[in-house]
Amino acid sequence: MTTRYKMTIAYDGHLFHGFQSQPHQRTVQGTVEAALKKMTKGKNIIVEGSGRTDAGVHALGQVIHFDYPDKEIPPARMICALNSMLPLDIVFKECEIVNSDFHVRYSAKGKWYRYYVSLDRFVDPFKRFYTGHYPYPVDIDKMKMAARDLLGTHDFTSFAASGGQIKNKVRTMYYVNVAKNEQSNEIVFDFICSGFLYNMVRILVATLLEIGRGKRPVDDIPRVIMTKDREQVRETAQASGLFLYHVFYEDVPEKYRLDRE
Amino acid sequence: MTTRYKMTIAYDGHLFHGFQSQPHQRTVQGTVEAALKKMTKGKNIIVEGSGRTDAGVHALGQVIHFDYPDKEIPPARMICALNSMLPLDIVFKECEIVNSDFHVRYSAKGKWYRYYVSLDRFVDPFKRFYTGHYPYPVDIDKMKMAARDLLGTHDFTSFAASGGQIKNKVRTMYYVNVAKNEQSNEIVFDFICSGFLYNMVRILVATLLEIGRGKRPVDDIPRVIMTKDREQVRETAQASGLFLYHVFYEDVPEKYRLDRE
Numbered sequence: 001m002t003t004r005y006k007m008t009i010a011y012d013g014h015l016f017h018g019f020q021s022q023p024h025q026r027t028v029q030g031t032v033e034a035a036l037k038k039m040t041k042g043k044n045i046i047v048e049g050s051g052r053t054d055a056g057v058h059a060l061g062q063v064i065h066f067d068y069p070d071k072e073i074p075p076a077r078m079i080c081a082l083n084s085m086l087p088l089d090i091v092f093k094e095c096e097i098v099n100s101d102f103h104v105r106y107s108a109k110g111k112w113y114r115y116y117v118s119l120d121r122f123v124d125p126f127k128r129f130y131t132g133h134y135p136y137p138v139d140i141d142k143m144k145m146a147a148r149d150l151l152g153t154h155d156f157t158s159f160a161a162s163g164g165q166i167k168n169k170v171r172t173m174y175y176v177n178v179a180k181n182e183q184s185n186e187i188v189f190d191f192i193c194s195g196f197l198y199n200m201v202r203i204l205v206a207t208l209l210e211i212g213r214g215k216r217p218v219d220d221i222p223r224v225i226m227t228k229d230r231e232q233v234r235e236t237a238q239a240s241g242l243f244l245y246h247v248f249y250e251d252v253p254e255k256y257r258l259d260r261e
Numbered sequence: 262m263t264t265r266y267k268m269t270i271a272y273d274g275h276l277f278h279g280f281q282s283q284p285h286q287r288t289v290q291g292t293v294e295a296a297l298k299k300m301t302k303g304k305n306i307i308v309e310g311s312g313r314t315d316a317g318v319h320a321l322g323q324v325i326h327f328d329y330p331d332k333e334i335p336p337a338r339m340i341c342a343l344n345s346m347l348p349l350d351i352v353f354k355e356c357e358i359v360n361s362d363f364h365v366r367y368s369a370k371g372k373w374y375r376y377y378v379s380l381d382r383f384v385d386p387f388k389r390f391y392t393g394h395y396p397y398p399v400d401i402d403k404m405k406m407a408a409r410d411l412l413g414t415h416d417f418t419s420f421a422a423s424g425g426q427i428k429n430k431v432r433t434m435y436y437v438n439v440a441k442n443e444q445s446n447e448i449v450f451d452f453i454c455s456g457f458l459y460n461m462v463r464i465l466v467a468t469l470l471e472i473g474r475g476k477r478p479v480d481d482i483p484r485v486i487m488t489k490d491r492e493q494v495r496e497t498a499q500a501s502g503l504f505l506y507h508v509f510y511e512d513v514p515e516k517y518r519l520d521r522e
Contacts, residue, residue, distance in 0.1 A: 012386040058387075088389040125273040126319075126391070128349040 002067035008094035013058040014129035020052045035085040050104045050247045056239030061246040065104045110248040113201045115189040132241030138212030146211045147176040149221035157228040160197035175256040206235035263328035269355035274319040275390035281313045296346040311365040311508045317500030322507040326365045373507040374462045376450040393502030399473030407472045408437040410482035418489040421458035436517040467496035
């Protein structure tokens with residue numbers, strides 16, 4: 001008899017080789033599994049994540065689940081136990097006991113990614129692990145306009161890096177937002193989608209930045225989508241700016257469902 | 262014939278063993294001196310800092326000077342040249358050519374240090390290198406009240422760690438501020454003083470936090486000052502929360518000169 005725990009975690013990705021376990025690499029999954037092994041005095045517990053963030057990518061609201069084989073532990077105590085055993089670049093924020101038919105990946109209804117880009121000429125030392133860097137003049141209105149063309153249901157093949165194993169590349173983009181933070185001289189991109197393909201956010205950000213800089217026409221997104229050709233976009237924004245912000249397990253709320261116009 | 266450059270730099274201190282050069286350690290001074298040596302094809306140039314920040318302490322407005330032996334380089338180009346050669350945890354922000362009687366340490370009229378304390382129960386992974394951590398309830402009004410007793414000219418011996426070489430420990434505290442940022446659940450301390458003794462800010466913060474937590478009476482500061490006894494305060498707040506914010510080379514402005522009451 002095991003107990004399934006759903007937990008929300010945050011991590012600073014800059015010292016992890018991504019979420020997914022890999023031999024001889026420090027990963028989020030491997031680090032959490034090691035803590036659980038210690039807690040259970042040697043039992044191997046598999047940790048499932050809502051998605052696999054890449055090396056250097058951060059999470060504010062990653063969700064994991066695992067089946068705990070020993071005596072059930074109340075959620076608040078599970079949070080304390082894991083936080084006391086984990087290194088400081090991961091923190092456990094929320095915990096609930098769920099039915100065994102809940103699955104962090106298959107039960108997810110949508111995901112929210114956020115991307116920060118610093119426009120500073122030189123990299124701010126305090127942002128080097130936590131923003132992308134694009135020291136060029138960009139037209140924010142052009143990017144806002146172009147981003148709207150992502151809304152709706154499309155085959156996003158052109159925005160998926162090779163290496164993903166998923167055949168069906170049709171996804172529904174519910175929400176996009178491009179905002180300039182004048183004080184920090186940053187652009188913040190938000191994307192809420194039914195699901196994201198491999199490197200999709202980073203490729204989308206790179207494309208929008210090219211539009212903002214005038215290297216692509218503002219109406220280029222529908223054309224790129226239509227080609228279903230990854231060669232149309234060669235740039236991928238840096239991992240450092242990317243944050244998995246939230247995973248939705250209920251339908252994406254109405255306020256985050258934008259119309260295309 | 263050399264040219265004296267005054268430069269303002271920022272650095273993320275968490276991967277430096279402090280400002281001051283030390284054998285076999287990565288330091289800010291050592292890193293900048295190495296870049297200058299490369300620029301001048303092997304010349305040894307000594308970099309002077311306005312003060313020596315400890316291991317893990319950050320700077321937003323540290324000031325340095327050095328005498329450049331080769332052909333004078335315009336300030337904007339000096340900034341670019343150094344930023345292109347330095348690792349990303351240091352950035353050169355401002356540069357001016359000054360008279361040779363200017364000295365970053367002796368010409369300074371005051372310094373501004375800022376300290377961030379997170380009150381979160383668990384350490385936020387994104388703050389672990391950039392805040393102190395104090396997961397206890399604190400009374401902000403008590404700390405504000407107590408901080409006022411630091412204003413004015415005092416012998417700060419009780420707040421200086423041993424190890425400093427300076428005999429005269431009389432300093433003038435011009436400005437103190439204690440503020441709670443509700444959104445980030447942080448306390449921000451600001452101190453502007455004619456000069457700071459070894460570990461002084463971190464000892465002051467630790468003392469104020471003890472007052473906020475009710476472990477010391479709110480009127481304890483005048484008593485501690487009077488004793489001139491370092492044993493009165495045993496705590497030193499973590500290096501991670503401390504930022505050298507600004508160095509004044511003109512008189513500290515009137516708006517930062519608070520009356521004691």
